[in-house]
Structure formats: C-alpha cells, structure tokens
Amino acid sequence: MKVNYVICLLLLLPFHSFCQSVNKDEIPFELLPSGHILVKAKIDNVQGNFIFDTGAGITVFTKTFFKKLVHTTLEDGGYTAFRATGERVDLDLYRVADFEFGGLKKAEEEISYADFDIAGIDGIISLKLLESRPFTIDFEKKVLRLESPANLAMIKRTAKKLPVQLEQSREKSLVIFSYFKINDKLNLQLALDAGAGKDIYRLNTKYLKPLNVDIADTLKVKKIQKKSEMNEAFASTIYITHLKTLAADDQPTINVKDFSVQFVNGLIYDGIIWINWLGKRITFDLQDKMLLVQR
Known part of the structure; x- marks a missing residue:
C-alpha cells in the first residue's frame, strides 16, 4: 500500500480559499496546479484542508492539525505500511471523534498522523472513508458528490x-x-x-x-x-x-x-x-x- 505523506512537495504551489457548498451532498474542491484535489472536512469540530487521495490507503493528519483535536484515543495496536516505493512506515493508529465530510458524518474514524507540515494542508483523506458510499469526482463542477441510489442508477445507464x-x-x-x-x-x-x-x-x-x-x-x-x-x-x-x-x-x-x-x-x-x-x-x-x- 502507499501512504503519501508529503505529496511530492508539489503542494507548495499557491492556492486560493474556497467555500463549502450549501448542498451537503456536494463537497467543493479546489484542483491544485499539481493535479491534487483539495477538500475541506471537520473533525472534532475543527475544520481543515485535506488532499483527497485514492492511493493513500489510510487517512493521515499533520501533527499540527492532530494536536488541535480534543477527543482522540490511541489504539493499542499499530499498523505497518509500505509506500509505493517500498519504503516501510510504522504507524500509530488513533480514533478521532465526529468526522464530517460534507453530508457524510461518522461518530468516529480511524486515522494516523505524521510529523510533516505543508502550508495550508492539514493532511490526507483516504478512500477508506467513503468505501460504503458511492460518490462522483466532478472535474467540471469541481465538486465531490455523494450519490443517492437513484442518481447512481441513472449514471450507470450512460x-x-x-x-x-x-x-x-x-x-x-x-x-x-x-x-x-x-x-x-x-x-x-x-x-x-x-x-x-x-x-x-x-x-x-x-x-x-x-x-x-x-x-x-x-x-x-x-x-x-x-x-x-x-x-x-x-x-x-x-x-x-x-x-x-x-x-x-x-x-x-x-x-x-x-x-x-x-x-x-x-x-x-x-x-x-x-x-x-x-x-x-x-x-x-x-x-x-x-x-x-x-x-
């Protein structure tokens, strides 16, 4: 598996702030010049900017963002991962409270954190968060849309x-x-x-x-x-x-x-x-x- 902590340092390119959509099923994103998808999420009532990364495997926060969270629980066991290059990474795992990603709300979520800092980036959200919910990355509207069963059926037709x-x-x-x-x-x-x-x-x-x-x-x-x-x-x-x-x-x-x-x-x-x-x-x-x- 790949755990992409620093995101190739391409994220040092400047980006602009963006607003959360009123429609909670549509999560706006900014497409960075580096090609990465920047989204907002709220964890334990703390809002942050995250890269949505389908190759990350595990959701990882920066140490700075993690320290802002009040309700965290260290798990007894850890996790050994391998970056795509073969580099071994040993992770501590935590449970964090109240993970809100647009209309998706989870009472708790399993994450890790790493000691890295990139201006304006609070971590990486992995595909694991959305494994049970169909969603669309819409590059024209620049939204990540949580799909209803009816919408999913329509999409499948074409x-x-x-x-x-x-x-x-x-x-x-x-x-x-x-x-x-x-x-x-x-x-x-x-x-x-x-x-x-x-x-x-x-x-x-x-x-x-x-x-x-x-x-x-x-x-x-x-x-x-x-x-x-x-x-x-x-x-x-x-x-x-x-x-x-x-x-x-x-x-x-x-x-x-x-x-x-x-x-x-x-x-x-x-x-x-x-x-x-x-x-x-x-x-x-x-x-x-x-x-x-x-x-």
Whole structure:
C-alpha cells in the first residue's frame, strides 16, 4: 500500500480559499496546479484542508492539525505500511471523534498522523472513508458528490464501466486498481491514485525490457535518484522516458497516447497512475467494484 505523506512537495504551489457548498451532498474542491484535489472536512469540530487521495490507503493528519483535536484515543495496536516505493512506515493508529465530510458524518474514524507540515494542508483523506458510499469526482463542477441510489442508477445507464479491484488490508486501509494495456503489449494492474499528482504514470522497472526500453539510450531515457521526504537514507532509482499508449483493458477508448512515464525500481505494484484524465466525471461504486466514467 502507499501512504503519501508529503505529496511530492508539489503542494507548495499557491492556492486560493474556497467555500463549502450549501448542498451537503456536494463537497467543493479546489484542483491544485499539481493535479491534487483539495477538500475541506471537520473533525472534532475543527475544520481543515485535506488532499483527497485514492492511493493513500489510510487517512493521515499533520501533527499540527492532530494536536488541535480534543477527543482522540490511541489504539493499542499499530499498523505497518509500505509506500509505493517500498519504503516501510510504522504507524500509530488513533480514533478521532465526529468526522464530517460534507453530508457524510461518522461518530468516529480511524486515522494516523505524521510529523510533516505543508502550508495550508492539514493532511490526507483516504478512500477508506467513503468505501460504503458511492460518490462522483466532478472535474467540471469541481465538486465531490455523494450519490443517492437513484442518481447512481441513472449514471450507470450512460457511463463507461471500468472494473476495479480492491486491496483491503486488515480493514484499515483501501487502495483500488484496474487493468490497463501498455503499448498494446502488456496488460498490467495499476493503482488508481488521485494523490499521485498531475500527469504521473509510474511502472515497475521489471517492465523496462518487455516494453523495449533501453536504459543505456541516454537520449531517450533519463535516470534520476529521488530521496524519500521522510527518510533521506532511502532513495529510489527512476528512469524517465515516453511510451506510445496506455488504455483501459475493458474500455480501450479511455486512453492516453505519447505520454511521459517513470519506471521506478522497487515499486510494490505493477504501476500507479493519476486518475484525472479518465473522464470529466468519475463515479466510484466500490460495492459493485466499478468506476463509472463520463468523458
């Protein structure tokens, strides 16, 4: 699983404040220049700004925000996670009271916190919070909409259906995947990650050879070393190049062509991709293990 604490530092880009919608079923968001989705939520009567991250696995607050909360309970057991790069992270888990996310209200929620600070960001909200509630990310209206059964039925009649696979870990974290065909050759299961950042497509380095990528060709392939933001002793080797096509296996018209890709050594998945490009509206129906995409 991936726990994305620092969100690649891209969030240092400036953003503007935004107001909560009157319609509690529509949660407004700001789409940051980095491609991340910024939302508001209230926990224990404290409002904060959070990145909505479908690849995070677990909801994580900053230490500064966590200290503002009065009603928190430390759990006896912890959780060991792995960032997508393979870096191990050992987490303490807490129960926090009164989690409000638009019209969704939970008396308590399981979270963790980490000692990082990014201006204007109070943490990451994971997909786990919404696993039992269908919702739509509407990039045109810039709202995250909690869908009623009637609305969901209407969407199903016209949207493209993209099957997803759920990675549940001890009922504490949730990440979703779908199959995509790369260069009309490999059919890989990729994590769908709203927190990856703009135009991010990452593949495991074991697919360099099958995709005929020659890392010795320095004119076409750039090699970089990226240190972890959490542990400077941990670094990833990354090869950056271009590939021809990436298309959803079940919906080939959902595709991207001539795109920049990062091959990451030690990646724990086949790959990771951002999701904003899939469609103008993306409805998550996790009970039926389906994304409903409207382009």
